Amino acid sequence: xxxxxxxxxxxxxxxxxxxxxxxxxxxxxxxxxxxxxxxxxxxxxxxxxxxxxxxxxxxxxxxxxxxxxxxxxxxxxxxxxxxxxxxxxxxxxxxxxxxxxxxxxxxxxxxxxxxxxxxxxxxxxxxxxxxxxxxxxxxxxxxxxxxxxxxxxxxxxxxxxxxxxxxxxxxxxxxxxxxxxxxxxxxxxxxxxxxxxxxxxxxxxxxxxxxxxxxxxxxxxxxxxxxx
Amino acid sequence: xxxxxxxxxxxxxxxxxxxxxxxxxxxxxxxxxxxxxxxxxxxxxxxxxxxxxxxxxxxxxxxxxxxxxxxxxxxxxxxxxxxxxxxxxxxxxxxxxxxxxxxxxxxxxxxxxxxxxxxxxxxxxxxxxxxxxxxxxxxxxxxxxxxxxxxxxxxxxxxxxxxxxxxxxxxxxxxxxxxxxxxxxxxxxxxxxxxxxxxxxxxxxxxxxxxxxxxxxxxxxxxxxxxx
DNA sequence: TCTATATTTCGATAATAATTGAAGTGTTTG
DNA sequence: CAAACACTTCAATTATTATCGAAATATAGA
Numbered sequence: 001x002x003x004x005x006x007x008x009x010x011x012x013x014x015x016x017x018x019x020x021x022x023x024x025x026x027x028x029x030x031x032x033x034x035x036x037x038x039x040x041x042x043x044x045x046x047x048x049x050x051x052x053x054x055x056x057x058x059x060x061x062x063x064x065x066x067x068x069x070x071x072x073x074x075x076x077x078x079x080x081x082x083x084x085x086x087x088x089x090x091x092x093x094x095x096x097x098x099x100x101x102x103x104x105x106x107x108x109x110x111x112x113x114x115x116x117x118x119x120x121x122x123x124x125x126x127x128x129x130x131x132x133x134x135x136x137x138x139x140x141x142x143x144x145x146x147x148x149x150x151x152x153x154x155x156x157x158x159x160x161x162x163x164x165x166x167x168x169x170x171x172x173x174x175x176x177x178x179x180x181x182x183x184x185x186x187x188x189x190x191x192x193x194x195x196x197x198x199x200x201x202x203x204x205x206x207x208x209x210x211x212x213x214x215x216x217x218x219x220x221x222x223x224x225x226x227x228x
Numbered sequence: 229x230x231x232x233x234x235x236x237x238x239x240x241x242x243x244x245x246x247x248x249x250x251x252x253x254x255x256x257x258x259x260x261x262x263x264x265x266x267x268x269x270x271x272x273x274x275x276x277x278x279x280x281x282x283x284x285x286x287x288x289x290x291x292x293x294x295x296x297x298x299x300x301x302x303x304x305x306x307x308x309x310x311x312x313x314x315x316x317x318x319x320x321x322x323x324x325x326x327x328x329x330x331x332x333x334x335x336x337x338x339x340x341x342x343x344x345x346x347x348x349x350x351x352x353x354x355x356x357x358x359x360x361x362x363x364x365x366x367x368x369x370x371x372x373x374x375x376x377x378x379x380x381x382x383x384x385x386x387x388x389x390x391x392x393x394x395x396x397x398x399x400x401x402x403x404x405x406x407x408x409x410x411x412x413x414x415x416x417x418x419x420x421x422x423x424x425x426x427x428x429x430x431x432x433x434x435x436x437x438x439x440x441x442x443x444x445x446x447x448x449x450x451x452x453x454x455x456x
Numbered sequence: 457t458c459t460a461t462a463t464t465t466c467g468a469t470a471a472t473a474a475t476t477g478a479a480g481t482g483t484t485t486g
Numbered sequence: 487c488a489a490a491c492a493c494t495t496c497a498a499t500t501a502t503t504a505t506c507g508a509a510a511t512a513t514a515g516a
Binding site: 069 | 461464
């Protein structure tokens with residue numbers, strides 16, 4: 001019984017914190033840019049690039065070049081399954097299961113995804129804006145309707161300035177817990193920053209969860225017709 | 229979703245060739261000594277000890293101290309399952325499946341286990357010696373009967389010298405392919421060396437398999453009443 | 457073309473880990 | 487008890503590898 005080299009190779013690649021974080025980040029099925037992945041793993045883009053090249057070499061990850069962006073994703077279903085089995089293998093420590101499960105609950109409820117809102121809150125917000133006709137979905141992006149432009153301006157968001165930024169203005173981001181798209185990009189980022197400024201949401205320390213304040217509950221109801 | 233540190237930790241431990249070899253060697257369910265494991269992984273006992281202490285710390289492996297020996301085994305069923313799933317994850321390359329399966333067949337037939345015979349040949353030989361009354365099983369050991377002493381002496385094996393050796397004389401070893409015990413220890417080793425000297429068996433290069441020669445077929449039939 | 461941005465490559469450094477010789481601990485055996 | 491043995495611990499060495507600053511490349515948009 002000789003060991004299949006793949007076992008050790010895959011295990012080796014997973015056995016490094018930064019790479020494990022990158023791979024698990026990619027498990028949401030979305031494409032991610034190298035910078036996003038670097039941010040998530042708390043390393044510099046250079047280091048992320050170094051790790052990504054290793055992952056590509058091992059056929060665990062693919063790149064999709066689009067202009068100056070490079071979108072990374074897991075190479076195929078099997079890789080995702082392998083990673084899933086890894087996660088399944090090491091369940092959260094039993095002792096802290098109460099705290100742990102409440103953390104997962106919080107994350108499902110509302111969290112940051114890179115620099116915008118995700119979870120029930122993020123998806124609900126996006127759907128609300130689609131329903132009220134502020135946004136329209138168009139392939140991988142959301143576009144702001146004239147009605148939306150009026151709304152965002154009244155709400156205190158300078159769309160002109162955002163559009164001038166070199167990053168994606170408003171792309172759709174698939175939510176791992178909700179399995180629906182939510183708003184990402186500069187607009188998604190600006191909205192979240194605005195909610196923080198308005199104290200509608202506060203960040204939960206140490207995890208990526210956010211919480212809606214009482215003030216936020218009123219605000220989301222009034223401006224977005226959402227019941228939190 | 230924060231990453232469970234266990235994922236990276238377990239993967240890290242598996243991602244090293246020597247440790248992977250040790251772990252997979254332990255998958256046969258038997259206890260192994262540090263020296264055996266070092267031998268299998270082709271490293272020095274010091275290095276094996278170093279790796280084993282890491283594996284113990286991570287609760288993947290247990291030790292059972294018995295006198296000056298320390299018997300290592302997988303910590304529990306779950307660890308075995310995890311390893312199994314790893315092996316399942318990376319099946320042998322399809323292209324070589326024919327060669328691969330014939331190698332496994334060879335190993336099941338007859339192989340070396342550390343320094344004695346295992347597989348069908350090893351188990352069959354042991355059962356033959358039990359049936360003819362040369363050996364008797366006694367817990368984890370085999371004992372040589374008076375009839376057996378006569379036989380081994382006639383066969384050209386100096387039992388006195390073997391008993392004077394500081395290693396286990398004749399313990400029972402569980403066979404992973406046959407799920408039966410076979411003879412290990414100094415006597416098992418001496419028998420195998422004797423078979424090699426007599427050209428009853430030859431080693432198959434690069435894998436741990438051995439092959440019974442035509443001369444061996446006659447010999448095993450004549451002296452051990454075995455049909456190969 | 458120039459600038460901002462995203463990413464990679466290069467080079468150097470720091471950190472980490474595997475390996476082994478030598479020495480030490482504890483155990484069995486004659 | 488002394489010698490052989492199984493194994494570990496220590497210490498030093500040698501890879502290996504992760505990391506990041508600096509510079510290069512490539513692209514999009516003004």
